[in-house]
Amino acid sequence: MAQSPLQRIVAALKRRFPSVAEPGADRILMLCGSHAVLGMESNALRVLCRLGYGKETKNYTKMYRDARDAAMAELPKRARMMAEASLLLREHGKETCKTSAPRCEECPVTSACAWYRAHTRNQ
Numbered sequence: 665m666a667q668s669p670l671q672r673i674v675a676a677l678k679r680r681f682p683s684v685a686e687p688g689a690d691r692i693l694m695l696c697g698s699h700a701v702l703g704m705e706s707n708a709l710r711v712l713c714r715l716g717y718g719k720e721t722k723n724y725t726k727m728y729r730d731a732r733d734a735a736m737a738e739l740p741k742r743a744r745m746m747a748e749a750s751l752l753l754r755e756h757g758k759e760t761c762k763t764s765a766p767r768c769e770e771c772p773v774t775s776a777c778a779w780y781r782a783h784t785r786n787q
């Protein structure tokens with residue numbers, strides 16, 4: 665199957681900078697505004713998975729791609745919007761939706777969160 669322009673650019677970035685993985689390449693493309701792709705670091709990815717856009721698994725690449733693709737399907741196809749979404753998700757993950765102890769009591773999106781529903785069902 666032929667590669668898309670985005671896939672070719674990511675492959676070229678990976679050749680030029682071998683230590684940059686797919687999430688890093690996505691963030692570079694998103695933040696420089698050249699492509700409408702949702703690049704995320706781990707905090708943003710954790711939030712998306714908890715909201716229900718992917719499943720937290722040990723296979724980081726699969727988890728990343730599933731969450732990225734599901735979220736991108738609902739976002740406007742503009743690099744700036746992707747960058748804003750990524751940065752907001754990152755901040756939310758760093759400040760509120762923490763790895764081991766999310767502060768759901770402070771969270772404004774509990775009604776849309778799969779993780780919250782699953783962990784408060786019997787309380």
Ligand code: SF4
Binds near residue numbers: 760761771777780
């Ligand atoms: S409700 Fe809790 S788990 Fe869900 S996004 Fe908010 S802080 Fe994270």
